[in-house]
């Protein structure tokens with residue numbers, strides 16, 4: 001057998017032509033989104049008032065296994081895809097492990113993360129529907145950046161509500177978005193009803209993703225020719241992110257490699273869901289088995305310590321209810337530096353798969369995550385995003401276990417992005433000033449108490 005190269009590249013023609021919808025192979029389907037007023041499943045018509053119609057269809061589609069990727073989207077993908085699948089020979093050597101480590105690197109585009117895979121799809125369907133523009137929220141800024149790029153390319157207007165503390169702490173992210181033509185507003189703001197209400201109730205608040213979502217939805221619903229788009233959590237986003245897993249699997253298949261273990265960080269669940277979907281499909285159909293691990297911050301542990309229940313998706317409670325592993329929409333995580341992993345809930349697809357025992361989850365503390373990030377940067381060269389470094393932490397831990405047991409496991413993990421805009425966090429770590437906050441049961445209870453009191 002030919003030696004496996006450091007990087008397995010696919011050709012342009014091997015960019016997937018269809019996304020894979022893992023819901024089609026799930027025996028227990030994810031629970032439907034509910035209308036908060038009637039507690040009935042959201043209909044296509046209701047969803048289409050908030051989302052583009054084609055995306056609303058994808059959101060509701062639990063049965064079609066493969067969905068065509070329009071040529072226009074594939075052409076955009078060609079500018080930065082296929083993304084490399086890297087064999088981490090250098091890391092394996094440094095760890096002195098018999099494990100074989102691979103990672104799929106999604107940071108090779110200006111937005112610096114996998115989020116562009118869904119941003120271009122969502123912007124495309126908005127354009128095709130003849131809309132003027134889209135609204136969204138962004139926390140750490142990666143999603144807002146990706147969406148700004150996609151909208152600039154297609155000539156769509158883009159209004160971003162950026163969580164106020166990020167807006168102030170990450171001025172460069174904000175300027176990247178503005179360079180791509182987006183209109184960026186710190187949230188909560190006095191430009192929306194819900195924003196004014198939140199400001200009146202919590203003066204001086206530095207915002208949260210939940211607040212920013214409520215503002216973005218309000219503007220979309222009230223503005224002619226606008227719809228709301230979201231960068232994670234929703235099933236449509238997970239669907240678009242399956243290009244990651246489909247490419248990874250195609251690359252590994254070329255060399256006859258089957259991973260034993262697949263690891264990814266989980267914020268809202270889109271990159272992990274996208275990476276694991278084709279492998280999970282084989283597992284669901286009883287063809288192959290894989291150990292799948294979601295890694296989340298100990299400061300925002302929705303899978304490992306949350307409840308599986310219907311909850312609000314946003315602070316203003318304007319969005320549909322979703323059944324998911326959640327800490328409650330009122331839960332405000334401590335100032336963890338992995339901004340993209342601070343959402344209170346988890347994709348309903350992953351929540352169901354986790355509840356069915358088809359994958360496991362682990363939580364890790366941020367100092368341990370940055371130690372892994374530093375080690376990875378020094379050995380593999382890439383400066384990882386703090387979010388991605390959660391997956392690196394567990395991949396290294398597993399490789400070190402193999403060193404003890406002598407097992408030659410094949411580990412695949414998702415390296416979702418780069419960390420150039422997170423240097424304040426790296427600085428904290430380098431100065432020895434980073435701390436770990438693990439919420440107490442008391443603190444979690446406050447979030448649970450705010451969940452909808454419906455028996456579903």
Ligand SMILES: *Cc1c(COP(=O)(O)O)cnc(C)c1O
Pocket residue numbers: 112113114115142143231232233265266267268269270271272340341385387388416417418
């Ligand atoms: C947003 C983000 C994540 C987490 O989002 P998911 O939807 O869980 O994938 C992870 N890594 C990076 C770099 C991100 O920008």
